[in-house]
Each structure stands twice: as structure tokens, then as C-alpha cells.
Amino acid sequence: NAGVTQTPKFRILKIGQSMTLQCAQDMNHNYMYWYRQDPGMGLKLIYYSVGAGITDKGEVPNGYNVSRSTTEDFPLRLELAAPSQTSVYFCASGGNKNTEAFFGQGTRLTVV
């Protein structure tokens, strides 16, 4: 099992560009999450999904979009990148809300 796989690992974007952060899990988990972690800070929830076709906003959804067309994949879309979106993005998955979350290795994004 690969667990949770995130791509790319690093990316530099120019202000106003768009990109999609990919996240895939092979554990057949229903729950998937996107978090961002600013330097020296905690994890803030951007979006989450409790199953294919279902997504919900977290604490900081502005500037992001997600989709969940399959159980395995949960891509995060950034439209019109801004410097404030410079962060490390973590994707995580879990079987349900009462089980542990497995994290990907993260994507380090810099917007210049």
C-alpha cells in the first residue's frame, strides 16, 4: 500500500496562476481532508469530504476548490494564486470520523 500520495512535492507559482494539487489514497477510505500549514503554525482545514460526490468547507476555504469524483482521489484547485497561499499543503484520509487520519508527505507551495 502506498497510503496517501501527494503530487507535486514542491511548486513555485506566480501570482494569478492556477494549479491543482493532487491527492490519492489506496486504503478505500471514505474521509479525506485538505489542510494547510503555515511556517511554525498548526494545521488549518481547507476542505473535507466524507465520500465520493460529497465535499464540505473547512475553516479556510476561500481561494480553493475541491472535487471528489472517486473514493481514491481528492484534488485541491487553486485559482488565481496569491502570496497568502504560500504554505505547506497536507492531504489526509481516514476510514470514518472516529479513526486515525493518514497524512501524505505534503506539497510545499510558494507563490511569488
Added chain:
Amino acid sequence: GQQVMQIPQYQHVQEGEDFTTYCNSSTTLSNIQWYKQRPGGHPVFLIQLVKSGEVKKQKRLTFQFGEAKKNSSLHITATQTTDVGTYFCAGISSGSARQLTFGSGTQLTVLP
């Protein structure tokens, strides 16, 4: 919305000293989870507590869930340099909530 606070934000200890981090939620939790993130790494699940007043131990680590299920603590006895990292608590509010909200984390430095 649900807020989860952790104190202290930073803690420096001499190797062999004890360490405690505290977690407080603004809402009653269905469970509390603890994660460890090594510098440059991703959060890794340590343990989950479910019952009011529950206490669990993992070698030198002791985890406690408050009676009201709104607070928790992690105590490390006789710290070692391998304990270095940031410790996060995370929880989901009781009832229909499904967001896994992380605390702000406590960054532990162990001086040899």
C-alpha cells in the same frame, strides 16, 4: 465553529526532564486524537481517546481525556532527543460534526 487550543506553543526541556502539553476544545468532543510531526515531516498518528476520563500509556507517553470530553493532555516522562517535534491534538465535535480540527500544536525541543 469549533476551536481547539493548545498550550504551551513552545517548550524547551533538558534531556531527561518531563514535558506536558494541554489541549482545550470550545465544544464537547466525540474523541481526541494526538499526532506527532517531526521537523520537515508530516503528522503521524499517536493515539485516540474516546471515553470520558480515559487514560492511555505508550511507554513514556501518557495521554488523558478530560471528564467533560473538552480537554486532554499528553505527558512525556524523561524526554529523549528522539521526542523532538510538534505535538498536535485533534478532535471532532460530538453529534453530526465531521470536521477533524487540529490544535495549534506544541513544539518540543529537547536539549542534550
